[in-house]
Amino acid sequence: MRLLLIEDDDILGEGLRDYLRAEGHGVDWxxxxxxxxxxxxxxxxxLLVDWQLPDGSGLDWLREQRHxxxxxxxxxxxxxxxxSDRIQGLDSGADDYLVKPFAPEELAARLRAITRRVSGGTxxxxxxxxxxxxxxxxxxxxxxxxxxxxxxxxxxLEALVLRAGRIVAKTDLERLVLGFESELASNAxxxxxxxxxxKLGRELIDTVRGLGYRVGVPQ
Amino acid sequence: xxxxxxxxxxxxSLLGWSLVWSLxxxxxxxxxxxxxxxxxxxDTLMSxxxxxxxxxxxxxAAVAAxxxxxxxxxxxxxxxxxxxxxxxQGQLLVRSSLAPAxxxxxxxxxxxxxxxxxxxxxxxxGAGGRVLYVGxxxxxxxxxxxDIALSAALAALALGLLGHVWLRARVSHELAPLNRLxxxxxxxxxxxxxxxxxAAEREELQPVQxxxxxxxxxxxxxxxxxxxxxxxxxxxxxxxxxxxxxxxxVALREAPATLQPRLQRVRDAAGRLQRVVAALLALFRSxxxxxxxxxxxxxxxxxxxxxxxxxxxxxxxxxxxDPDLLTAALVNLLDNAVRxxxxxxxxxxxxxxxxxxxxxxxxVPAERRIALQQALDAQAYEGxxxxxxxxxxxxxxxxxGRLLLPPTAAGFAAELHLAP
Numbered sequence: 001m002r003l004l005l006i007e008d009d010d011i012l013g014e015g016l017r018d019y020l021r022a023e024g025h026g027v028d029w030x031x032x033x034x035x036x037x038x039x040x041x042x043x044x045x046x047l048l049v050d051w052q053l054p055d056g057s058g059l060d061w062l063r064e065q066r067h068x069x070x071x072x073x074x075x076x077x078x079x080x081x082x083x084s085d086r087i088q089g090l091d092s093g094a095d096d097y098l099v100k101p102f103a104p105e106e107l108a109a110r111l112r113a114i115t116r117r118v119s120g121g122t123x124x125x126x127x128x129x130x131x132x133x134x135x136x137x138x139x140x141x142x143x144x145x146x147x148x149x150x151x152x153x154x155x156x157l158e159a160l161v162l163r164a165g166r167i168v169a170k171t172d173l174e175r176l177v178l179g180f181e182s183e184l185a186s187n188a189x190x191x192x193x194x195x196x197x198x199k200l201g202r203e204l205i206d207t208v209r210g211l212g213y214r215v216g217v218p219q
Numbered sequence: 220x221x222x223x224x225x226x227x228x229x230x231x232s233l234l235g236w237s238l239v240w241s242l243x244x245x246x247x248x249x250x251x252x253x254x255x256x257x258x259x260x261x262d263t264l265m266s267x268x269x270x271x272x273x274x275x276x277x278x279x280a281a282v283a284a285x286x287x288x289x290x291x292x293x294x295x296x297x298x299x300x301x302x303x304x305x306x307x308q309g310q311l312l313v314r315s316s317l318a319p320a321x322x323x324x325x326x327x328x329x330x331x332x333x334x335x336x337x338x339x340x341x342x343x344x345g346a347g348g349r350v351l352y353v354g355x356x357x358x359x360x361x362x363x364x365x366d367i368a369l370s371a372a373l374a375a376l377a378l379g380l381l382g383h384v385w386l387r388a389r390v391s392h393e394l395a396p397l398n399r400l401x402x403x404x405x406x407x408x409x410x411x412x413x414x415x416x417x418a419a420e421r422e423e424l425q426p427v428q429x430x431x432x433x434x435x436x437x438x439x440x441x442x443x444x445x446x447x448x449x450x451x452x453x454x455x456x457x458x459x460x461x462x463x464x465x466x467x468x469v470a471l472r473e474a475p476a477t478l479q480p481r482l483q484r485v486r487d488a489a490g491r492l493q494r495v496v497a498a499l500l501a502l503f504r505s506x507x508x509x510x511x512x513x514x515x516x517x518x519x520x521x522x523x524x525x526x527x528x529x530x531x532x533x534x535x536x537x538x539x540x541d542p543d544l545l546t547a548a549l550v551n552l553l554d555n556a557v558r559x560x561x562x563x564x565x566x567x568x569x570x571x572x573x574x575x576x577x578x579x580x581x582x583v584p585a586e587r588r589i590a591l592q593q594a595l596d597a598q599a600y601e602g603x604x605x606x607x608x609x610x611x612x613x614x615x616x617x618x619x620g621r622l623l624l625p626p627t628a629a630g631f632a633a634e635l636h637l638a639p
Contacts, residue, residue: 009458015465022472052454079457081497081543083510101460101493104468 001045001115001158002026002176006036006061007077008053012100016048019104024138024151024158026177033061043172044072045162046111051078051089059092066093073114075107112136119162126161126218131200133161140200147199152177156192160205160215169212225397229390233383241379245372252371256364260355261331261340267300268340268353275304275344275351291316300355301337307348323352396420400428409435410442449503456500460493490524491554498547498610502617509541509617516566516574519546525553529563536568540618540637548614551607552576552633561630572620572638582631592624611635 003020007013008031017029030036032055047065049058062074076094078085089097095114098107116124116135124136130143138154140147149157159176160168168176174189193205193213206214290313301318305311311322323334323341329350332339337354344351399420408414416432419425467486474482516536523530523546530553538545553576556564561580569575583591594603595612611633612622620636 009462011462012458012465013462015462015469018469019465019472022469077461079454081453081500100457101464101497103490104465 001111001155001162002043003028003046003048003111004036004039004042004044005029005048006031006033006053006058007048007050008032009050016104016107020108022151023108024155026155026175033058036061043176045115045159045176047072047074048107048111049074049076049094051076051080051085059089059094062094063092071118073111073118075110075114077102077107109136115162119164126164128164128204128216128218129201131204133157135161142200149196149199152188153192153196153199156189157196157200160213161218164215165217167208167212167214173213226391226394229394230387233386233390237379237383237386240382241376244375244379248371248375249368252368253364256367257360260360260363261338264300264331264338264340264353264355268302268342268351271302271353272342272344272351290314299359300353302351302353304344305350305352312349318352318354323354396424400424404431407431407435409438414439445503449500452503453500456496460489460496463489464493487526494524494547494550494554495606498551501543501547502610502613509544511539511541511618513537514540514542514545516568520549520553520566523550523553525564526557528553528557528561530566531563532566533568536566538568538572538574538637544614544617545635545637548611548635549574549576551610552635555605555607556580556631559631569634572636574635574637575625575632576634577627577632578630580630582627582629585626588624588626595622595624608633 003025005013005016005020005027007016007029010031013029013031017027020027028039028042030039031053033053034055047062049062051058053061058076058078062076065072065074073095074093076089076097077100078089078097079100080089081099086097086099095117096110098110112124112135124134126133126135131140132144133140135158138158140149140154140157155177156173159173170189177189177192193207197205204215206216208214292313293316301315303311303314303318303323305322305324309322309324311320314320319335319337323337323339329341329343332341334354336356336358338357338360339352339354342351342353343349400416403416407416414435416428419428464486467482467489471479471482471486514537516538517532517534519542520530520532553564556576556578559578559580561578563579565577567575567577582588591604591608594600595608598612598616600609600612608622608624615622615635615637618637620638623634623636625632625634
């Protein structure tokens with residue numbers, strides 16, 4: 001998944017960025033709302049927004065994004081834990097709400113839950129013919145046999161599965177997998193896609209010539 | 220203990236005062252009326268004598284001469300007076316039927332006098348030496364005096380009692396603003412926006428209300444400061460704690476296998492620190508904004524970190540509590556159980572509003588348990604117990620209850636009573 005993390009605390013921001021990257025997500029991290037403007041229009045799978053930021057309220061920023069029509073799943077991170085705060089957070093467009101301190105494992109699980117909801121259903125398992133993909137366990141099986149995927153391969157597969165039935169442009173897919181901060185080698189995406197086809201079967205991922213890739217609608 | 224009540228004390232004083240006043244006035248009226256009555260009766264006696272004398276001046280000479288027999292004149296009057304006409308030698312000439320047959324000759328001089336049970340007035344009848352005596356029995360006079368005095372005294376007494384009733388009504392009417400102030404105070408929330416007791420109803424209540432309003436303003440200011448501090452402390456503590464955990468999670472992935480157990484221990488300790496901080500912050504807010512609601516114990520306990528502890532909760536166990544505070548208390552009690560070597564905790568609800576946690580650890584000796592309970596009862600936590608029991612007790616107290624450490628056959632038991 002490609003994620004935008006807006007968190008001003010260095011220790012937490014860096015820790016979350018590294019944790020989520022190690023999970024195979026592309027993470028863009030910015031410390032201020034002003035910096036987040038640079039990422040506007042990027043295809044994110046999820047937003048992780050701190051409520052209190054040096055240049056304003058993350059909640060107001062999110063409300064503004066929703067007003068613009070942005071429906072990217074968003075998780076608010078906050079030190080405010082009063083009932084009224086939680087209600088206000090959820091009512092202002094956040095899909096979920098995590099009170100600090102939290103374990104990064106929980107953050108990752110909640111992120112998966114809200115993105116699943118957006119991509120059609122809460123079930124973590126999606127079936128495409130012989131291939132079964134478990135978004136919660138981050139694993140894939142072919143005919144019941146587990147497939148051994150690298151973190152990058154999983155990231156590509158997850159990005160496509162979360163957009164099942166839709167064509168994902170190559171450039172978008174690259175960004176979704178990595179974010180801005182790392183560059184893929186020019187043919188890296190093709191290498192990952194062909195590895196996925198080798199491991200999961202050729203039928204799973206279609207190439208739509210000149211446009212991008214697509215996986216079918218899960219059964 | 221019942222305190223003295225202004226209303227009751229005033230009513231008692233008024234009753235006492237009214238009785239004393241009424242009796243004093245009644246006595247004064249009695250004495251005055253009695254003297255007046257004597258004068259009045261004497262005046263009447265004298266007037267009657269003068270009227271009779273004017274009628275008798277022209278009595279026939281026969282009457283003037285010593286008669287063979289005394290003439291008895293039947294008295295058709297009211298019977299209040301009797302009279303005699305006595306000759307110069309003291310012989311009875313004429314008398315009214317009520318007058319005694321013996322002549323009243325005691326009085327040589329015209330004027331008032333007493334003869335036995337009679338009060339008399341003597342008047343010379345013409346120049347013949349005859350004397351007219353008009354008398355009234357003392358019994359009759361006393362009766363008349365008593366009638367007058369008693370009526371007057373009763374009237375004074377009735378007035379006194381009426382005054383008492385009226386004053387009592389006044390007192391309770393004047394004390395009513397005090398009662399209304401108490402009612403307003405009981406519904407008064409100094410932390411509510413724009414909270415004020417409103418205008419005072421009486422001049423005397425003005426300084427009291429002003430003092431209460433000032434106290435409320437100071438309290439509200441202080442609570443606002445504390446809230447601001449909590450919010451600030453929360454942010455200042457929560458964010459680095461989350462950061463430490465995230466960094467440790469990454470480090471655990473990247474570190475060589477030999478370092479991992481050590482890093483895991485650091486992460487566990489950081490986790491405990493997180494829970495303690497969360498509990499302290501929740502407790503700091505307690506009492507200020509308690510938000511009780513029905514809490515499903517099974518769901519809540521399933522979410523709590525229990526580090527290998529097996530927690531048994533009866534299905535559908537719910538109780539009304541502030542979920543954050545209850546979480547803080549339970550986390551600390553479970554943490555205690557783990558640290559004291561328990562593997563299993565049985566949760567039960569002995570009564571509504573009570574949660575009992577019983578573990579299978581080694582427990583504590585009876586003397587230690589009793590000493591802990593005494594320290595909890597006295598809220599003398601310092602140096603007597605760990606943070607866990609203290610927090611649990613404070614959470615229970617913020618709900619109006621307390622923490623009990625009942626004796627058990629084995630292990631350690633703690634009961635959170637969330638209501639008195």
